[in-house]
Amino acid sequence: MGEYRHRLMDYVREEIMPHRFCVGCGCGTVLNAFVNAVEEIGLEPTKMVCVSGIGCSSWIPSPYFRSDTLHTTHGRPIAFATGVKIMRPDLTVVVIAGDGDVSGIGGNHLIHAARRNIDLSVFMVNNMIYGMTGGQVAPTTPSGTKTSTTPHRNIEPAFKVADLVMTAGATYVARWTTYHVFPLMESMQNAMTRKGFSFIEIISQCPDNYGRRIGKPTANDFLKQFRDDAIRINKTEGMSEEQLDKRIVIGKLCDRERPEYVTQLHEIIREQVAAVKREKTK
Amino acid sequence: MIEINDDLCKGCDICIEFCPLNVFLKSDTLNRKGYYVPVIAEEDLCVGCRLCELLCPEFAIIITNE
Numbered sequence: 001m002g003e004y005r006h007r008l009m010d011y012v013r014e015e016i017m018p019h020r021f022c023v024g025c026g027c028g029t030v031l032n033a034f035v036n037a038v039e040e041i042g043l044e045p046t047k048m049v050c051v052s053g054i055g056c057s058s059w060i061p062s063p064y065f066r067s068d069t070l071h072t073t074h075g076r077p078i079a080f081a082t083g084v085k086i087m088r089p090d091l092t093v094v095v096i097a098g099d100g101d102v103s104g105i106g107g108n109h110l111i112h113a114a115r116r117n118i119d120l121s122v123f124m125v126n127n128m129i130y131g132m133t134g135g136q137v138a139p140t141t142p143s144g145t146k147t148s149t150t151p152h153r154n155i156e157p158a159f160k161v162a163d164l165v166m167t168a169g170a171t172y173v174a175r176w177t178t179y180h181v182f183p184l185m186e187s188m189q190n191a192m193t194r195k196g197f198s199f200i201e202i203i204s205q206c207p208d209n210y211g212r213r214i215g216k217p218t219a220n221d222f223l224k225q226f227r228d229d230a231i232r233i234n235k236t237e238g239m240s241e242e243q244l245d246k247r248i249v250i251g252k253l254c255d256r257e258r259p260e261y262v263t264q265l266h267e268i269i270r271e272q273v274a275a276v277k278r279e280k281t282k
Numbered sequence: 283m284i285e286i287n288d289d290l291c292k293g294c295d296i297c298i299e300f301c302p303l304n305v306f307l308k309s310d311t312l313n314r315k316g317y318y319v320p321v322i323a324e325e326d327l328c329v330g331c332r333l334c335e336l337l338c339p340e341f342a343i344i345i346t347n348e
Binding site (some may be wrong): 031033 | 287289290292293294295296299300315317333335336337338339340341344
């Protein structure tokens with residue numbers, strides 16, 4: 001151990017470091033960016049609840065982030081987070097989960113949480129594969145790639161989750177990659193401070209269970225591809241859909257205001273309680 | 283200044299590849315867990331942009347303003 005201690009070790013459960021992610025896994029970078037964002041906006045981990053599901057990226061908050069965490073059943077982190085937010089609206093509720101969890105198995109929870117505009121921050125780590133279970137094809141796997149369950153090639157088109165959530169009615173949607181750490185950090189700060197449903201899709205790398213089969217066995221191969229393929233949303237004007245399919249569109253996709261669900265729900269509860277009290281005093 | 287925590291490093295080489303000024307070099311010494319950790323080749327070149335610190339998945343790089 002060196003003579004300096006990492007300044008962010010107060011936010012991480014130091015006793016179980018180094019973490020169990022594979023060499024070069026993007027989940028570590030996302031944890032780093034998330035912890036930096038929390039430090040930057042001065043959020044107390046005791047005033048936060050992090051909810052995650054099943055999968056590699058669900059390990060980011062639980063156990064490594066030093067706040068209260070809920071490690072829930074597969075695909076249900078948003079459902080659990082909704083419950084937490086409704087009972088404790090004073091806490092910042094963050095969902096960090098993977099693409100298989102949020103968009104595959106829990107797809108409906110995601111759409112309806114965005115439609116209701118519940119005050120949650122959902123950070124979806126999209127590594128384009130079911131990494132933990134052995135590299136099976138996921139809804140976000142690009143078509144034409146080889147995985148362990150599509151040994152010839154994947155014939156399904158990939159799911160554009162951020163676009164879906166934007167259409168469903170989220171108030172803040174962004175897409176970044178693990179190479180673009182500085183804007184990702186800023187985006188996470190925006191997502192956690194604002195009211196309403198905010199969603200960040202983080203394109204990440206899985207060198208071991210995905211890269212190995214497609215000829216990109218190291219994290220650097222992925223990060224170089226992210227750097228070269230990424231295109232800012234404001235530079236996509238005039239590009240055809242075919243051209244954009246080959247690129248990763250990054251940036252803030254939408255930022256708008258809509259009435260929030262939990263505040264409205266509590267307003268109704270207050271009105272009804274007051275009405276009952278008036279009735280009793282009559 | 284740059285400090286690399288050898289115990290946390292898993293030798294993914296992201297810092298070596300993406301440092302804009304090529305401050306890091308691959309070493310031939312193994313750490314406690316059997317990974318080849320990077321070494322600081324030219325610390326004077328470092329301008330403290332903190333890209334390596336943020337890209338590092340392992341919290342193994344510490345940049346301090348000194």
